[in-house]
Every structure is written in structure tokens, then in C-alpha cells.
Amino acid sequence: MAEIDKQEVVAVLNRILESELAGVVRYTHYSFLVFGFGRIPIQSWLRAQADESLVHAQQAGEWITTLGAYPSLTIGPLLDSHTFDIGSILRESLQAENVALQLYRDLLALVADRSVALEEFARQMIHVEELHAGEVDKMLRRPGEVSTTGERQAAQT
Numbered sequence: 001m002a003e004i005d006k007q008e009v010v011a012v013l014n015r016i017l018e019s020e021l022a023g024v025v026r027y028t029h030y031s032f033l034v035f036g037f038g039r040i041p042i043q044s045w046l047r048a049q050a051d052e053s054l055v056h057a058q059q060a061g062e063w064i065t066t067l068g069a070y071p072s073l074t075i076g077p078l079l080d081s082h083t084f085d086i087g088s089i090l091r092e093s094l095q096a097e098n099v100a101l102q103l104y105r106d107l108l109a110l111v112a113d114r115s116v117a118l119e120e121f122a123r124q125m126i127h128v129e130e131l132h133a134g135e136v137d138k139m140l141r142r143p144g145e146v147s148t149t150g151e152r153q154a155a156q157t
């Protein structure tokens, strides 16, 4: 089995850590701004996403120190469109989640067939993040609408 390029792997893990930490802040921030009939379920869903992002950040951070490197103390970009609209909040979240998903795919490409444990971690996270993105996509559909957000956007262009 070939060795992993530790420097490259740590660089991606640090970007994952930063982006998951940004998720903690973003989901917590938006959970304060949900008003109206849907507040209770949507607020608790956003809080649960913040908790999940924190667990993901901690997992990435632990991997960084396992590899003998220093975890980043920076936080990823926070897109705040100062919106109270649930649709915009979800679209913004989906965009950020897709960035994180791509980072996990980058990680997989770096560790595939080189480290069983890191490959397992990357695959698990891709699985979780894809299910999550799918869930957000379904929340963005109008009842009765089956096509995904991506398909609708493609149809409009």
C-alpha cells in the first residue's frame, strides 16, 4: 500500500475542520432567526445541524493531531445574506454543504488505497453529507414537486 502524502492530507483535513466550524456558527446563527409557524421544528433541525457540524469538526481535528500536525484555529467563510427567509437560509446551507462535500471527496482521492482508516472516514462522511444535502434539497421542494433543485436550475438555464 502506498503511503499518504501527509502534508496534502492535513491541508484538506484543516479545510474540512474550518468549514465544519463555520457550519457550527452558521446553523446556530440561523437558528435564532426562524420566526413563524415553522419555528419549533426548523429551529431544532438547525440546532441539530450545528451539533453535527461540531462532531464532524472534532473528528477532522482528531485526525489532524493523529497525523502529528497542528489543527487550524481559523474558521471557514461565513456567507450571511442577512435573511430571515427559510428558503434562502436552506439554499445558503446547501451551498456550504456542497463545498464541504467536495472537500471530503478531495480527501478520499488523497487517501484511497493508501490508508484504510482515513478512506473509511472519508467515505462515511461523504455518505452522511450526501444524505444531508439530499434532505435539504427535499426541504427546498414545493409539496408535489419531485425534481431536485439541481434539475430545476438546469431546466431554467
Ligand SMILES: [Fe+2]
Binding pocket: 020, 052, 053, 056, 100, 129
Ligand atoms: Fe459535516
